[in-house]
Amino acid sequence: MSSVTPAQRIRATTWFHVHLVSDSTGETLSTMLKSTAARFERAKPLEHVASLVRSNAQLDKVLARIEQAPGLVMYTIVDRQMRRRLEVKCAELQVPAIPVLDPLLNAFADYLGLEQTMQTGAQHELDDDYFRRIAAIDYTMAHDDGQMTWDLESADVVLVGVSRTSKTPTCMYLAHRGVKAANVPLVPTSDPPPELAQLRKPLVVGLTASPTRLSQIRRTRLTNLAANQDAATYSDEDQVKEEVTKAKRYFAKNGWPTIDVTRRSVEETAAKVLTLMSARQGGDISQG
The missing domain is CATH 3.40.50 (Rossmann fold)
Incomplete structure (x- = not known):
């Protein structure tokens, strides 16, 4: 029987900020965060969701939130200029910026010998x-x-x-x-x-x-x-x-x-x- 009390368990929990930044719905990021965080029993993410980020004005607000509450940044953004701005800001704040789909997309591109379709929210088309x-x-x-x-x-x-x-x-x-x-x-x-x-x-x-x-x-x-x-x-x-x-x-x-x-x-x-x-x-x- 564990001698750790509920109060001690709460104190042992590590809370951390995670910013989910997407030019689409953000569902992919939420699912991946949930699956990953589940592997760390005593770590609990404080989610900051920014979905449908498709303009520099929207990105400015996201960058300000990241600066106010530094933490992990997971993102799925197609626009290269916006990606670069996000990555530079995260580097300045010394927080990880994780393009979660890049390893998969690159592996697919290499295997298929095809270029990626640079289209925002392509997976949500009315097909x-x-x-x-x-x-x-x-x-x-x-x-x-x-x-x-x-x-x-x-x-x-x-x-x-x-x-x-x-x-x-x-x-x-x-x-x-x-x-x-x-x-x-x-x-x-x-x-x-x-x-x-x-x-x-x-x-x-x-x-x-x-x-x-x-x-x-x-x-x-x-x-x-x-x-x-x-x-x-x-x-x-x-x-x-x-x-x-x-x-x-x-x-x-x-x-x-x-x-x-x-x-x-x-x-x-x-x-x-x-x-x-x-x-x-x-x-x-x-x-x-």
Whole structure:
């Protein structure tokens, strides 16, 4: 058992300024900062986000903020003159200026033998991929929590599982990746919709979790909802264990791959689903 108190843990935390400077939305920088900072348990970034920085007047304000709160600077800026101004200022302040995409872009250019397209926000153009993502989000919202089961054949993937196995958030994450994802809950008082076992086009994936963990999550949900005692069986561990066992048998009967989400984040579950989809396209699907 650790002897470090919460107060000591707070004092041990290193807070540092990070300026995210982008001529686009800044989503790439935010994601990379989150992934990198997660590797340093006692370091917490204080984010200063400057997105859509496309003029010298906007950059002047950014440089002033960096001077007021010096720290790491991560940037994605296409304009060479603005990049140079940012780099010079950071050198004067003796703070790192990190062009996060440069190593990737240079490697791609060398491998492909092609020049880069120097276009701001090129990844956010209203192209086919953009409209595919919008269509996927619309589809996923319309097919959430067992809605429109008669239309599941048009899905790319269908997630099935008992209550609180992260079906909806996983589907929404997949939808933002352009995947038309539907989800169907398994309810102990009802049989699964017959359409599920008849699906041919979509990949059907069963989601399961530890009964103990599910029971805890459900109990917390009931507390937050101020539910009455009549709903207590919803979180009863024996009842949950029976639900999970029944669900696993159902998945096995239909030959569906399964994912145990007990120790997985939504992003990790979605990544596993994408891997299963890729394997299916290649003719190799396995239980997970």
